[in-house]
Amino acid sequence: MLVTRASRRDTDEIRAFYDGLEWGDVKDGTFFIARQGPIIGALCLIALEPDVTLVEDVLVHPDHRGRGIGTRLVEAAMNNKGGPMYLCCHDERLAFYERLGFRRIDQDDLPESARRFWRDDGALKDSYPPDHVHHFMRAR
Numbered sequence: 001m002l003v004t005r006a007s008r009r010d011t012d013e014i015r016a017f018y019d020g021l022e023w024g025d026v027k028d029g030t031f032f033i034a035r036q037g038p039i040i041g042a043l044c045l046i047a048l049e050p051d052v053t054l055v056e057d058v059l060v061h062p063d064h065r066g067r068g069i070g071t072r073l074v075e076a077a078m079n080n081k082g083g084p085m086y087l088c089c090h091d092e093r094l095a096f097y098e099r100l101g102f103r104r105i106d107q108d109d110l111p112e113s114a115r116r117f118w119r120d121d122g123a124l125k126d127s128y129p130p131d132h133v134h135h136f137m138r139a140r
């Protein structure tokens with residue numbers, strides 16, 4: 001299994017990978033992929049500013065979860081790009097990202113560019129019902 005930064009040649013296969021898992025739009029960013037022949041995992045890094053990078057759409061194929069591929073994807077992205085990284089996740093993913101060095105931060109403490117991105121994406125607190133909780137996290 002290979003974890004690597006994606007090239008332009010991988011674009012169509014990345015789109016097919018997300019589509020196949022009904023994950024939604026492929027965002028404009030730098031992708032990291034895990035391959036075992038076909039793509040079995042992907043992650044998108046979005047650099048909003050020199051010191052504001054978002055980790056988005058970390059996705060491993062259900063048949064391959066729990067084998068460390070998600071961890072390797074996040075580590076590859078963090079090794080490739082310096083500076084603070086931010087992400088948005090649900091309760092069940094907190095432990096996964098905490099092991100990778102992310103810590104929870106309040107939505108109000110996000111840099112303005114990140115808050116704008118997630119506002120446009122409908123991920124901020126005022127965009128969803130109170131029982132649907134999103135957490136924001138920062139590493140470095």
Ligand SMILES: CC(C)(COP(=O)(O)OP(=O)(O)OC[C@H]1O[C@@H](n2cnc3c(N)ncnc32)[C@H](O)[C@@H]1OP(=O)(O)O)[C@@H](O)C(=O)NCCC(=O)NCCS
Pocket residue numbers: 057058059060061064065066067068069070071072088089090092093095096097
């Ligand atoms: C989150 C995700 C990318 C992690 O990928 P992964 O390759 O399973 O990650 P790892 O193997 O490195 O370890 C992750 C966890 O999976 C657990 N695990 C073990 N077997 C598992 C299985 N069959 N399926 C899912 N998780 C399993 C591990 O114990 C570990 O525990 P944690 O929940 O406390 O973190 C993957 O579960 C996924 O694609 N989920 C759906 C999309 C998603 O929620 N993405 C995150 C958006 S913020």
